[in-house]
Amino acid sequence: MDNLIQKDMKYVWHPYTQMKSSEEFPPIVVKRAEGGKIFDENGKFYYDTISSWWCNLHGHNHPVIKRAIKKQLDEFEHVMFAGFTHESAVKLAEKLVFMTPDGLDKVFFSDNGSTAVEVAMKMSFQYWKNIKKENKHCFLSLDRAYHGDTVAAMSVSGVDLFNKKFEPLFFKTFKSPAPYCYRCEFLKCRETCQMECANEMEKILEQNSEKISAIIIEPLLMAAGGMIIYPPEFLKRTKELAVKYNVHLIVDEVATGFGRMGEMFASEIAGVSPDFMCLSKAITSGYLPLGATLMTKEIFESFYDEDSAKTFYHGHTFTANPVACAAALASIELFETEGTLEKIKYISGKLALFLARAARFPLVGDVRMKGVVGAMELVQDKATKKPFDPGAMIGMDVYKLGLENNLLLRPLGNVIYFFLPGCLSPVELEDIFTRAEGVLQSIRVEK
Numbered sequence: 001m002d003n004l005i006q007k008d009m010k011y012v013w014h015p016y017t018q019m020k021s022s023e024e025f026p027p028i029v030v031k032r033a034e035g036g037k038i039f040d041e042n043g044k045f046y047y048d049t050i051s052s053w054w055c056n057l058h059g060h061n062h063p064v065i066k067r068a069i070k071k072q073l074d075e076f077e078h079v080m081f082a083g084f085t086h087e088s089a090v091k092l093a094e095k096l097v098f099m100t101p102d103g104l105d106k107v108f109f110s111d112n113g114s115t116a117v118e119v120a121m122k123m124s125f126q127y128w129k130n131i132k133k134e135n136k137h138c139f140l141s142l143d144r145a146y147h148g149d150t151v152a153a154m155s156v157s158g159v160d161l162f163n164k165k166f167e168p169l170f171f172k173t174f175k176s177p178a179p180y181c182y183r184c185e186f187l188k189c190r191e192t193c194q195m196e197c198a199n200e201m202e203k204i205l206e207q208n209s210e211k212i213s214a215i216i217i218e219p220l221l222m223a224a225g226g227m228i229i230y231p232p233e234f235l236k237r238t239k240e241l242a243v244k245y246n247v248h249l250i251v252d253e254v255a256t257g258f259g260r261m262g263e264m265f266a267s268e269i270a271g272v273s274p275d276f277m278c279l280s281k282a283i284t285s286g287y288l289p290l291g292a293t294l295m296t297k298e299i300f301e302s303f304y305d306e307d308s309a310k311t312f313y314h315g316h317t318f319t320a321n322p323v324a325c326a327a328a329l330a331s332i333e334l335f336e337t338e339g340t341l342e343k344i345k346y347i348s349g350k351l352a353l354f355l356a357r358a359a360r361f362p363l364v365g366d367v368r369m370k371g372v373v374g375a376m377e378l379v380q381d382k383a384t385k386k387p388f389d390p391g392a393m394i395g396m397d398v399y400k401l402g403l404e405n406n407l408l409l410r411p412l413g414n415v416i417y418f419f420l421p422g423c424l425s426p427v428e429l430e431d432i433f434t435r436a437e438g439v440l441q442s443i444r445v446e447k
């Protein structure tokens, strides 16, 4: 075992990793990355098919983003953002307000997805206090949602494996069924259902809206919950319910923002203008950490007062870091200069063809996709949808097989997925899908 790995194991604690398993399966040492590929210390490449945890958008080592970062660094690297401002943040805020759905007029910066969510939740909560509706202190979210790993974000999340043990720390949240069509709780299918899952949401609101500050939702894609892709009508209905019952709608576009679903923002696909939108990950194309929360003028104005009690007492040291803002501006510009949304449409078409082939494999129970995200849910029995026992560690087997085949396929339980960067060439895409078919063919399961 080389020295670096030994030191890694001695000093480092990796996220979402049972560190004991690294004795048998140590982390891969990355030496460089270029476009859609990551290279290890031995020169072996891996296709970054999940965009380095869903953030890398234009590919690694992009000259335009690097140039923007260097230019900003030559001017200054960071200043506090209370009492000071700078061009990169102001330009970025202006761009975001113009790019996002109508009605989002102000930007509050932070430094990751969880904090972008916390900001929206705290602002929503304080808004109701500002306008003297003191009782609205609960949230409504979906089963299987994932909004981050800080405590407020976990409170509105619903992935038991990650969150259950922390439950005593959480504050009060109402949970509504996820629109998980493949495993519909109401045993319906989308073509004939009455959106029973949304009706459940309405029942909760009917009884509790006086206590509810906001509904928080991942638009169209419940990513960490198993790459569950749901119909735009559900999001549209959620917005209608938020208006009807006088609660805010927070859309968490941390994973879906910046073209991932085929349009710049998933909310646009459903024609929804939320009260808050949370952004991070691809905002900088994954080059530097940055979070942004956008909100309506009405919300902002409830804080705008001579009364200092209405101040939003929240901020992070690295709020609106200038280098991250410069990277974000460069990344957004690339959408125009490189035709990123067009590239995404091409990738999406090829992904659909691959998934149609993948659906024929006996282990693949469901395929679902939107934009650059495509998922395959592996099942033990296709006819009954019987899931694999978590102990079967099928996901881990796929991960290992993927690496052997130069693919970074980090599964979510029994769900294998692609979250493709927009930079992949037609040749690379074909190569990825050929290798993925090879992986599907080699999975051997004990019956």
Ligand SMILES: Cc1ncc(COP(=O)(O)O)c(C=O)c1O
Binding pocket: 112, 113, 114, 115, 117, 146, 147, 148, 149, 218, 223, 224, 252, 253, 254, 255, 280, 281
């Ligand atoms: C929808 C969504 N919200 C929030 C987060 C949390 O973002 P971060 O990991 O940057 O805190 C994630 C992360 O995967 C996410 O997918």
